[in-house]
Amino acid sequence: MASIISFTFREAVADVEYKGYLIPKGWKVLPLFRNIHHNPDIFSDPRKFDPSRFEVSPKPNTFMPFGSGVHACPGNELAKLEMLIVTHHLVSNFRYVV
Template sequence: MPLFRNIHHNPDFFVDPQKFDPSRFEDVVRPNTFMPFGNGVHACPGNELAKLEMHVMIHRLASQFRYEVVGSQGGIEYGPFPIPSHGLPARFWKQESTN
């Protein structure tokens, strides 16, 4: 398994790789420098479904709900994928309709 964190944080491929900057992917990136679903014969077979599900979920959350992070933000653990050290508790509530 390639170390995706090392690839995704390589300064040879990305300017200021430690900074969270999703706009860096607006332009086409070099092949094999961004592999959130693996690559080649080991690529995730459900990657297109996963991306569609994420788009639907984010759209629903952003358009119909309000949210806030609850508690402190205690850092990130890498093993091999980044996750919040103590989880990311959040509170969601239904957004009031403007109609």
């Protein structure tokens, strides 16, 4: 539902025009990951917990819980492994009734 980090700082490496605004090279920008993850143009009903939305891989740069590129979280592979281990134990050690 949300990243542990809501935002990060980056520096524009070139002049960029976005929706009529100029972001000059060298300016600091603040990508808001939480806003990306809750964008209804990208995810239908983004505030609803719905793991099935990931049955099809999201478009690039629309789901970034660990950041991306050279600045990605160094612990992302460990976090994914931990999630798999927890899921394994939940499925293996409990019986679920619907």
